[in-house]
Amino acid sequence: MRDMSSHERFPATRWSAIRASAELGAGTRKQGFSRVAGAYWRPIYVYLRLRHHCSDADAHDVTQGFFAQCWERNTLSSFDPARGRFRTFVRTCVDRYVVDQHRSDYALKRGGEWDHVPIDMAQLERDTALIDPALSSDPERLFEAEWVRSLLLQALADLRQSYASQSRDLDLDLFDEYELARAERPSYAELAIHYRVPVTTVTNRLAAVRRALRTRLAENLRELTATEEEYRDESYRIFGVHPK
Amino acid sequence: MSAAGTLQLTGQLLDRLQESLRVPRVLAGRYHILKALGRGGMGVVYLAEDSRLQRKIAVKVIDPALASTELEARLEREARLLARLSHPGIVPIYDLGRQDELTLFYVMKHVDGETLERWLPLHTSRAERLRLFQKLCDPVFFAHAQGIAHRDLKPANVMIGAFGEVLVMDWGLARTLDGQVEADEVGTPGYRDLTRRTHDVVRSDRGDGPTAAAGLIAADVFSLGAILFFLLTGQHPKPSEEPLDPRRIDRTIDPRLNAICARATHPVQAERYGSVRELEADVLRHLDGESVLAYRERWYETAGRWIKRHQLWLSLIVMYLLMRVIVALVR
Numbered sequence: 001m002r003d004m005s006s007h008e009r010f011p012a013t014r015w016s017a018i019r020a021s022a023e024l025g026a027g028t029r030k031q032g033f034s035r036v037a038g039a040y041w042r043p044i045y046v047y048l049r050l051r052h053h054c055s056d057a058d059a060h061d062v063t064q065g066f067f068a069q070c071w072e073r074n075t076l077s078s079f080d081p082a083r084g085r086f087r088t089f090v091r092t093c094v095d096r097y098v099v100d101q102h103r104s105d106y107a108l109k110r111g112g113e114w115d116h117v118p119i120d121m122a123q124l125e126r127d128t129a130l131i132d133p134a135l136s137s138d139p140e141r142l143f144e145a146e147w148v149r150s151l152l153l154q155a156l157a158d159l160r161q162s163y164a165s166q167s168r169d170l171d172l173d174l175f176d177e178y179e180l181a182r183a184e185r186p187s188y189a190e191l192a193i194h195y196r197v198p199v200t201t202v203t204n205r206l207a208a209v210r211r212a213l214r215t216r217l218a219e220n221l222r223e224l225t226a227t228e229e230e231y232r233d234e235s236y237r238i239f240g241v242h243p244k
Numbered sequence: 245m246s247a248a249g250t251l252q253l254t255g256q257l258l259d260r261l262q263e264s265l266r267v268p269r270v271l272a273g274r275y276h277i278l279k280a281l282g283r284g285g286m287g288v289v290y291l292a293e294d295s296r297l298q299r300k301i302a303v304k305v306i307d308p309a310l311a312s313t314e315l316e317a318r319l320e321r322e323a324r325l326l327a328r329l330s331h332p333g334i335v336p337i338y339d340l341g342r343q344d345e346l347t348l349f350y351v352m353k354h355v356d357g358e359t360l361e362r363w364l365p366l367h368t369s370r371a372e373r374l375r376l377f378q379k380l381c382d383p384v385f386f387a388h389a390q391g392i393a394h395r396d397l398k399p400a401n402v403m404i405g406a407f408g409e410v411l412v413m414d415w416g417l418a419r420t421l422d423g424q425v426e427a428d429e430v431g432t433p434g435y436r437d438l439t440r441r442t443h444d445v446v447r448s449d450r451g452d453g454p455t456a457a458a459g460l461i462a463a464d465v466f467s468l469g470a471i472l473f474f475l476l477t478g479q480h481p482k483p484s485e486e487p488l489d490p491r492r493i494d495r496t497i498d499p500r501l502n503a504i505c506a507r508a509t510h511p512v513q514a515e516r517y518g519s520v521r522e523l524e525a526d527v528l529r530h531l532d533g534e535s536v537l538a539y540r541e542r543w544y545e546t547a548g549r550w551i552k553r554h555q556l557w558l559s560l561i562v563m564y565l566l567m568r569v570i571v572a573l574v575r
Contacts, residue, residue, distance in 0.1 A: 127253075148258070153253060182254075182257070210264060214308065217265070239265055
């Protein structure tokens, strides 16, 4: 991971996991496919649970089976950016897979170069229980919300790893206490007293982490979109102003 | 924060986190964002309301997905350049500010109008289009006189106001004429001067200031020539190493206009108009029925143009002579 403090613009030609996942070279393809699967297993699982009313075990198997089929048939290579965004393409493929599922048993036939996606079911089930069931009536919104959640979780995990390796514990602690507070947020002054640092340190460190998180999120997003236009569209959905 | 693997982002937490990463809805406590108007190379322009002065304004914010210190510097430079350009054809800037560490923005006049791309299909009169072109040349020439080149002139960056005023927008790539010119490919294909990089940038790197300035002016002249092509044909020009030739698309276009367009977009910068004013003057000459610098007329074309230009007087003289003949015959 790059040094987050530099926050320079990443190159426009950044590697696209989507393009790589459709490559013929096995190494590149697997790397790209893993990246796509890593970002999509969560929204797919939740989508199956809430939209298709799968049990937890079925959702797990169908998710794994879906990726196994995509890998074997190289389904992602048929994505055409001119016809819509990649996220919608994946959801449509999942719907199709569910309909055809009774005729195939890819969930059981996993093997070859592609193994499986590591899914933490217990965690996912806890998360799924918190999702507003009303969302299941709007598949596009449900899938999008879960996709954004997946992206943020991944970016947070990357950030945590990077900061931990740089021993920037204070930055992370401040971020946890302020941005990820489950109850009411503490004030900057309260945080400053608690960590025995000036208030300006609190605000500066929080600003740096937010900026780093946004950069990381944007980088991941660029990897998971096929074209510059799709990247700009998706990033606008996440970062743009959304007047109430 | 809990361990990353087990972090639980509830809906409320997700919303809050996203909110802190987004562009705020209210900037500087007074600019309330209403909707996005458009996205450019580096920024998003929003329609907003200034709650203090109670008027609509436009706010340009760096596209959050692209935010970087480099882009912030660009936005700031754009704002400062705009502040130097006080002209009716250049959208005025009102404020430059920072909402938080992630959001640098500037506030400008909201132009209630349409881009040249949208305006064109509704205005088919060639003379009307040429008059608009003339208005467009004015702010560009003014900017050059202030030592600033736009570098991204194209129909999408030209707004036509409700009262026919023409405004040049998006000065994000503008440069001062005395500064160093980077070897970057700026501009939009078709409207970008393909010769600029190889020719003038190399010279500017040697510190040849006036040549670099001439190169920047010539590049804007090229873009204006390409816009003239668009105005005449209704089609965007394709990137080409040849001078643009609108008559290849529409044979009814006057050869003089064709020559003006070709001269403005000549691949050799020295063969183009030396300034925007020269280009504008040639278009004006054409509108006034005079000969243009870009085109060497044949004698019959000169005669035809002369007749066309003086057709009112000629018709009066012919009518007078006819009357005299008729009167003489009657007597």
